Amino acid sequence: MLPAVLQNAHQLHDYATAVLNECGGTYEFKGPWFANMNMLATCDPANIHHIMSKNFSNYPKGPEFKKIFDILGDGIFSSDSELWELHRKTTMSLMNHAKFHQVLEKIIWDKIENGLLPVLDHFNKMGNEINLQEIFQRFTFDSSCKLVLDYDPCSLSIDLPYIPCEKAFNDATKALLHRHMLPESVWKLQKWLGIATEKKLAKAWEAFDQFIYPCIPLKEEQSNGTKVQDEDFSLLTGFLKAYKGKRSASGDERDFMRDTLLALIFAGRDTTSTTLTWFFWLIALNPRVEIKILEEIQTNFHDKEDKTCRFFNAEESRKLVYLHGALCETLRLFPPVALEHKSPVRPDILPSGHCIPQNTKIILFFYSTGRMERIWGKDSLEFKPERWISKHGGIKHEPSFKFPAFNAGPRTCIGKEMSFVQMKMVAATMIYNYHVQLVEGQSVSPSDSIIIQMKHGLKVKLSKRHA
Template identity: 45%
Template sequence: MASCSTDYSAIVFALTAIIIVPIFLFIFLVYHNIIMRYWNYLATVPWNWPILGMTPTVIAHIHRVHDRLTEVIQEVGSTYLFKGVWFSGMDLLFTVDTSNINHILSVNFERYPKGPDFKYIFDILGDGIFNSDSDVWRALRKTAYALVHDHKYLKFLETITLKKVKEELVPILQTVSENGSVLDFQDLFQRLSFDVTCMLVTGSDLHSLSLGFRHLFSKAIDDVEEVILLRHFYPKKLWELQKKLQIGQPVKLKQAWEIIDENISTLIASKRESLKNQMKEKEGGDDDEEGADLITSYITNMNKDDKFLRDTVLNFMIAGRDGLSATLSWIFFCLSNNPIVVEKIREELRTTIPTSEPCDQWRIFSTEEVDKLVYLHATLYETLRLYPPLPFQHKVSVHHDVLPSGHHIKPKTKILFSLYALGRMSEVWGKDCFEFKPERWISENGKIKHVPSYKFLAFNAGPRTCLGKQVALIGVKIVAAAIIYNYNVIQQSGHEVVPSSSIILHMKRGLKVRVTKRWIT
C-alpha cells in the first residue's frame, strides 16, 4: 500500500509539474514582456516633468531631433502632444496623420494660418512670403508665381545653372578626381546653390564656388537656421531675457542678422545703381537674359522699397539655396549606397543622347533632356521622401476644431508636421518605408505615380504648395545628371552621415567623398 501511495504521489507530482510549470512559465513570460514593453515605452516617450514639461528630453536629444521625433511617433501613434514648460505657451501637437494633414493644409486652410508665433520665431524673414498670411500672402504669392513661371525666368535658370556647372563645378571635380583628394559634397553644393540662387534673385554672382572661400552671407544663413530650430522649444520670456542680457542664442542670431542685412543691402544698392545707369539694358528683346532676375522685376515693374526687397531677397535666398543644396547632398548620399540605381540613371541618360553622338564621352544635359527622364525623377522624389529639405511644417489654429484623428483642437494650438517622420511611417509608405526604392514612384505603364501632396509633403500641400517646385526640379536634375553621367562618386569609408539640428535638413558633418572620372578627357 505504501508503494502504491508513493507511486500515486509521484504521478500527481509529475502531472502537476507538467501542467503548472508551463502555466507559471507562460504567466512569467507574459508579465516580463509587458514590463519590458512598458520599460521601452518609457525609454522612448518623453517624460512630462513637473514645471519643465518634456523640454529636458528635447535638450537631451537635440543632436538627433529628427530621428528622435520619428521614434516617439512610431511608439505612441501618428499624433502626439508635446508638453512644453508650464504656462510658457510652448505646447505643440505633432502629427504625421495624413488625414489630419489634408484637413489642416487643404480642406480647412483658412482655419490654420502660420500665425503670430511663427512670425515671432522667424522674425528675421520680415514681411516676406513665408511669414505672411491671408490677403497679404495671396498678393505676394500671385506676383511671385507669375515671375518664377515666366518663360524668360526659366530660360535664365537653365542658362546660369549650365554655365555654373560647366565653368566652375566641373573644373573642381576634374581637379579633385586627378589629385585623389577628399571633397565635401554638401559644402560644394551649398556654394553652387548659393551662387545660382543669388543670380536668380538679384542678378549678382558672388562666386562662392571657389573652395578656398566661404561667403559670410551663406554662413550667416546657416547660423540663423540652427537658432530658429531651437526657438521652437524656447520659452518666449527666456528668449527675451537672454536677448536683453545679450547672451546665448539671441546673440548668435543678432550677429548673423547683421551680416545678412549688410550683404543684402549691398546687393540691392548695386542693382539699383546698375538699373539707373542702364548697365542691364535689353539687347535681344524678349529672348534676352539680362534683367531676368526677380529683383529687377520688382524694382522696374513694381517700384518696391528696400524693406520689401530685403525681405524678398532673404526669403527666396533661403528657399532656393537650401532646397537645391540639401536635395543634391542627400541624393548623392543615397546613390553612394545604391550603385544599381546609379547604373539605371546612367542607362536612362544614354537614351536621351542622339544616335549620331557617342555615349562614352563627357556630356552635360539640358533641361529638355532631363525632363524626359522618369527614373531620375523617381530617384529625386524618393530622396525627398526620406530627406525633405524642410523637415518641419508649422501651423496654428484660430478656431475650435476636431481633427479626423479625433483630437480636439483649441484656438492658438500650435501644430507641427514632421515631414522627416512622415516619410518613415509604414502605414503610409509600407513595411519597406526605410528602404531607398525609386521604383515605388513608377507606375506599371512607366510613368510617375500620382501621390497626394498630404502624403508626400516635400513641396507642401494645399494653397501654399511650393511655387518654386518647377525651378527646384530643373536645377537639381541638371546638376545631378552632369555628375552621375561623368563621374563616379564614392563616399569616404568610415564617414558617418547624419542630419543636423536645423530647420533645414543639412548633414551634420557634411558628405565626404572621392571622385573619379568616367571618361578620358
C-alpha cells in the same frame, strides 16, 4: 516632457518620428507651465490635408511663426492674408514669365560649366576628398543669388572663398530650430544677452543685410534706368516694378525688397543643396540605383564620341524618369523642410479626433510622414525609386499630404518644378562624368537645423568615368 526633448535635441527628427509612430501619428506635447511650449505634433496625412488644404483659412502661419522667423521679415514665408497673396501672385507671375525658364536654364548651365565641373576636376586631380554638401551649398547659393539678385558671388570656385552671407545660412537655420526647442523666455534672454545660437543668428542677420542691400538699386538708379532695363528679364527688375511704393512694417521700401529677396534665396539655397547631398549619399549606398540611372542616361542619349565631359540641359533631363523617381524618394526620406508650423484662428477638431482650442501651436512633422510604415508600407525606410514609377513608365503621382516635401494646399512650394530641373541637370551631369565614393568611417546624420542638412557634411572622393 521637455527634458526628453532636450535629451534628444541632437536627433530631434528621429526622436519625433519614433514617438509619433507609437502614438498613431499625433501627439500632444506639454512643456513647463511658464514656457509657452504646449503643442500638438502630427504627421498624419489626414490632419495635414485638413490643415493645409480643406480648412486652410483657419490655419495661417500666425504670430508665433513670425516671432520665431523674425529674420525673414515681411517676406513670403512669414506673411499671411493679403500680404501673402500679394507675394504669391507676384512671384508666380514672374516665374511664369516666358523668359524665366530660359534665364534659369542658362544660370544653371553656366554654374555647372564654370563652377561645379572645374572645382570637381580640381579636387579629382589633387586626389583630395571633398565635402559634397559644401559644394552643393555653394552651387545653389551662387545660382540663387544670380537668379534673384542678378549677381553671382562666385562662392563655388577652386579656392572655396569665405563669403559671410553664404556661411550665415547654416548658422541661421540651426538657431531657428533651437527657438523651437527652448522656452520662448530662454531664447529671448539669449538674444538679449547676445549669447549661444542667438549670437550667431544676429551675426547671420547682419551678413544677410550687408550682402543684399547693396544689390537693391537706389531709387535714383531705378528711375534713370542704370540697373533696371525693360528688355532683359530678371526677377529683381520684376520685383522692383511690382513692389514700387510698397513698404515693410518698418516703413521702408528697401526693407520690403530685402525681405522679399532674402526669402527667395532662402527658399532656393538650402532645400536644393540638401536634397542633392542626401541623394548622392543614398545612391552611394545603393549602387544598383546608380547603375540604373546610368543605363537610363545611356538609353536616352548616345555617348559623345570622344567621351569627354557631357552636360544635360533642361529638356534632356526631363526625359530621365528614373532619376526623377530617385530624387522623389530622397525627398520622401529627407524632406529638407522637415517641419511646418500652424495655428488655428478658431477652435477645430482634426480628422484624428483631437480637439484643438484657438491658437494651439501645431507642428507638422513632414520628416515623419515620409517614414511611417502605415503610410508607405513595410519597406518605408528603404530607398526604392521604383515606388515612384507608374505602370505606364511615367512618374506616379502621390498626393501632397502623403508626400509633403513641397508643402500642400494653397501654400505649396512655388519652386518645385524649377528645383527638379536644377537637381536633374546637376545629378545627371555628375553621375555621367564621375563616380562618387564615400569616405569610410564618417558618421552621417541629420543636423539639428530647420533644414535637415547632414550634420558633418558628406565627405567623398571622385573618380572620372571617362579618362
